[in-house]
Amino acid sequence: MMTFQFLIDVHLQLLINTIMKSTKLLIFILIASVIISCSSDNNNKGNDFTNFNSQICNTITGPTAAYWDYANGVPPPFNEVPILSNPGSQFIHSQQPYLGLIIPQGYTAFEDQNPQTLPLGVNVIRNDNAVVWRYVPLASFPNNFSVNDILATEINGMFNFYGFNGTNFEVLCQNNPPPTIELGIKRTFSSRLIRFGNFTGLVWVSVVQVEGLPTLSVSSSVSSGPTNEFNNLAMDVFLPLSFQLLVNESGTLSDRDGDGVPDVYDSEPDNPNVH
DSSP states (O other): OOOHHHHHHHHHHHHHHHHHHHHHHHHHHHHHHHHHHHHHOOSOOOOOOTTOBOSSOTTOBHHHHHHHHHHTTOOOOOSSOOOOSSEEEEEEOSSOTTSEEEEETTEEEEEOOOTTTOOEEEEEEETTSOOEEEEEEEEEEETTOOHHHHHHHHHHHHHHHHTOOSOSOEEEEEEOOOOEEETTEEEEEEEEEEEETTEEEEEEEEEEEETTOSEEEEEEEEEEEEGGGHHHHIIIIIHHHHHHTTSOTTSSOOOTTOSSSOGGGOSSTTOTTOO
């Protein structure tokens, strides 16, 4: 006799396969964008988004606009893959090793823990508590939560972290594309770019609802820091951390020679005797 647990396992595997296909498509699009840009511009000027205009929000420009577009699935014209200029220690999640990152010097990484949502995630926080990069690829919410309910939860958590009282903030950009439904799987996305006090935060939430399952599968991210630093943070911290998640399916940077130094930081990535 088919058990309820079996049905949950089947739906969960279907969900995982769907997420993996979507992730691979996003990776393909981003890598294709990088390759096309590199082939047309070999001046090694790096990524200069000083005068960049967002394709989906006309109230922001520069690196913040580029990061906003990227977070909403619109890859800016990268000339090179963003990497950390000051790589520090490595974070590997204790329960899911595929969630691994090289974090910047001066930052500390913590596993995200919430007994209500049972998340798999990481919080990367600058040691002065002024900058946060939070990524939760999977958390569980009750079916009666909407994408905006979950977005509000993340925004309020950001406000609470900085001791902000939640009033007199400015929504610089917002994106609420219509949901998509395919094969009994509904996907909903919502994002905000918010200025509050002396800080700016970019928050996005993606919700997957599988027909017949009692809970929602949720991915979310928060990138926040002082407004006067946000452009630099977008280029030097937030984008490099995000791109590390796109390198391979294990979620970690490639290390072909196995010397413990990721290829992007290794002067000779195929020589284990040289870092």
